[in-house]
Amino acid sequence: MISKKHISGYKPASPYTTSVAYFSMEFAIDQALKIYSGGLGFLAGSHLRSAYELKQNLVGIGILWKFGYYDQARDVNALMKPVFVQKDYSFLQDTGITFQINIHDSPVHIKVYLLRPETFNTAPLFLLSTDIPENDFLSRTITHRLYDPNEATRIAQSILLGTGGATLLDLLSMTPEVYHMNEGHSVSLNFYLYAKHKSLEEVKKRVVFTTHTPEMAGNEEHDFGLLKDMSFFYHMQDHEVKHLLGMDGDRFNYTLAALKFSRKANGVSKIHGEVARKMWGNNPGICEITSITNAQNxxxxxxxxxxxxxxxxxxxxxxxxxxxxxxxxxxxxxxxxxxxxxxxxxxxxxxxxxxxxxxxxxxxxxxxxxxxxxxxxxxxxxxxxxxxxxxxxxxxxxxxxxxxxxxxxxxxxxxxxxxxxxxxxxxxxxxxxxxxxxxxxxxxxxxxxxxxxxxxxxxxxxxxxxxxxxxxxxxxxxxxxxxxxxxxxxxxxxxxxxxxxxxxxxxxxxxxxxxxxxxxxxxxxxxxxxxxxxxxxxxxxx
Missing domain, CATH: 3.40.50.2000 (Glycogen Phosphorylase B;)
Known part of the structure; x- marks a missing residue:
């Protein structure tokens, strides 16, 4: 069994012994590992590099995208076109771990890979894949394309990251003191934690959130009914979610829910912190929104x-x-x-x-x-x-x-x-x-x-x-x-x-x-x- 000692490669330094799991849909670690699209991934990659250098007690949770985001090629007229090419990585460690979660009320098998710290000098990073023989074709496609355009697949990706990532940590007996959501994609993890702790306040003790999107249209949301059918809320009904979070209407907004589940949130520059407070500040039950400006390694x-x-x-x-x-x-x-x-x-x-x-x-x-x-x-x-x-x-x-x-x-x-x-x-x-x-x-x-x-x-x-x-x-x-x-x-x-x-x-x-x-x-x-x-x-x- 993989243990924290086995994956860290270093003893956490005294200011950084609080254990943290950092959930992100993308990580830009190295040119050879194509599991990112842009700035969110570049930021997450630098965070893991500095966590390694500072010997922070932090692990990353992400997804192993079979086709990455996409490759840019040119057509016969030299214009840009996207192409999707299978990626293989011999430097990832097969942990031997597989487990199941429910997506759309059906079991989906998840295989776990590890990017070891010494490979690219980062904090350890667990990567989840559903592209394994145990799954049917539809389930295998969940981890094919980063930000898949199909709505149901996109929701399934969030469930995999949030619920799947939180489940993995419990299976490893690595339950962190802090769950850090880098953007709202992993917000489903909170329903897993709520089922475990039976209290919104207990969830809020453990969760923090970083928002990166300064315009309302860019903050992901879906119909409550579809999310419920997809098993997004874990064992909760949609009316129970609305009551728990004080939400109404037909649409579930990831960012708003993350702000209600977290004890603290941050924007990624001082200006963005101000913008985020103006965007969300009139919603009851949200946490404090501060700012921590992004940086690069x-x-x-x-x-x-x-x-x-x-x-x-x-x-x-x-x-x-x-x-x-x-x-x-x-x-x-x-x-x-x-x-x-x-x-x-x-x-x-x-x-x-x-x-x-x-x-x-x-x-x-x-x-x-x-x-x-x-x-x-x-x-x-x-x-x-x-x-x-x-x-x-x-x-x-x-x-x-x-x-x-x-x-x-x-x-x-x-x-x-x-x-x-x-x-x-x-x-x-x-x-x-x-x-x-x-x-x-x-x-x-x-x-x-x-x-x-x-x-x-x-x-x-x-x-x-x-x-x-x-x-x-x-x-x-x-x-x-x-x-x-x-x-x-x-x-x-x-x-x-x-x-x-x-x-x-x-x-x-x-x-x-x-x-x-x-x-x-x-x-x-x-x-x-x-x-x-x-x-x-x-x-x-x-």
Whole structure:
């Protein structure tokens, strides 16, 4: 039998002996382990890395996605298309554990794998799979695709994560003092705990919750009747759930339920904490909503040579290494797009999860001005886009391909496919400017800019998410004012950024070094992992 001692590989340090189970639908651990889609996974991966470094008493609970999220390929016209390819991982340990839970009033068999701490230097991570011979085809598909578009399958995935994860911990005699829900996907675990403890207050002693979604439409909800039929509420009837949580109506909102089941919740930046309190604060029975700003793990993301040059205040070393890193990125550009970029030209990257509110095409809004910018021979510029839209989000997919089509004739514009951990790292290390221009108050955190700053790429950003906690305009970043964002973006680019890069490298490097200094430790995930223990995990424990 797997034991806590067997999987930890380290003795928990004295400030972190409280035992925690961290439930997340996705974890971005390593390029080789494709069980993530975007920022939520990147955040969870860095949390597990810092938990390992700090020797925190924490285990992750996730799902082993057979086809991952999806792979980005190109069709015959070089436009992006999603493809689904089976993934196999010899480095995961087969624990030998299988067990059953009920989904849709039918037994579903679950096989358990373990990502051992020493494999990628993370806290231990249990991964659940239903793709085993004991299950019928429909049950096997539960763990095929991350965020499956079929509603019933999506609900089954949440039951697997929440109820299945909580059941596994009991089978292992590893019942944690704290259950941490990273987003609302695992909210079904609370019904399992309620059946066990027979008291809402007893559940609340044990559960904390992180919300990442600053708009109501993005918070998952389903019909009470469908959830009841799917066995989402464990042994409870839907009218009992409504009475227990003080909920009415026909729709069960995951986030609202999580706020009612938890003793404390947090948004993922100071702004997002305020937004979350405004969104949910008028609902009776919800817990306190504080904020713990997201962060990223520098050990994983940094380029060692560049980091040493920045630490040593070695301007020549910084400049030389940035050019080397740009060359590495530009090999990918040449391979995918047949375009030869120059390491001597200012390079802007827009890369993150593709969603409408993130406005990937904002810089193209005034097309004539954009073409003029791209044709400037005095201050030349190169732009790269990358990102993954949700496969069934037709609007986002169409936008991706529109940008790709518009960029195709321009020798200094490139759109890359395959935006995962490896390409993300190349883009951050090989860019001069990291562009971020979402609609204001729509970005909960936006952590990609943190790792960009760690790698000598200067943030050029709307002051949303984490940015206001970091930003000093023209000292460690460049700010785009939200009003008239396109003209603000272009004005700053044409009048400030480009002239500084080409005419005042000393000032450019001063901003670059200031950004790298300011981003750590404030936005390094050791700070975040510590705050979760101090603010969220300690308290009214059973």
């Amino acid at each position: 520098k050990t994983y993301w940094k380029d060692e040579i560049l980091d040493n040059a920045i630490t040593a205040n070695n301007d020549k070393g910084i400049t030389a290494r940035k050019k080397e890193l740009k060359k590495q990125l530009f090999k990918v550009v040449a391979d995918q797009c047949g375009k030869l970029f120059s390491e001597n030209v200012l390079t802007i990257v827009w890369a993150r999860r593709f969603a409408g509110y993130k406005r990937a095409d904002l810089i193209m809004q005034d097309w004539n001005r954009f073409i003029s910018l791209m044709s400037n021979t005095v201050y030349p510029i190169q732009i790269i886009w990358a990102g993954k839209p949700y496969p069934e989000d037709s609007t986002a997919n169409e936008l991706f391909n529109q940008i790709l089509t518009k960029a195709a004739p321009l020798p200094n514009c490139a759109v890359l496919t395959g935006y995962e951990l490896s390409l993300s790292a190349l883009l951050k290390k090989g860019s001069d400017v990291w562009l971020n221009n979402p609609q204001m108050y729509r970005e909960a955190s936006g952590t990609s800019g943190m790792t960009a700053a760690m790698n000598g790429s200067i943030n050029f950003s709307i002051p949303d998410g984490w940015v206001p906690e970091f930003a000093k305009d023209q000292k460690n970043c460049f700010i785009i004012q939200p009003e008239n964002a396109n003209s603000q973006l272009m004005d700053t680019l044409e009048k400030v950024i480009l002239p500084m890069y080409y005419k005042d490298q000393q000032q450019w490097l001063k901003i670059l070094k200031k950004a790298a200094t300011d981003v750590v430790p404030a936005f390094e995930s050791a700070r975040m992992a510590k705050e979760y223990y101090e603010i969220m995990y300690k308290g009214d424990l059973p």
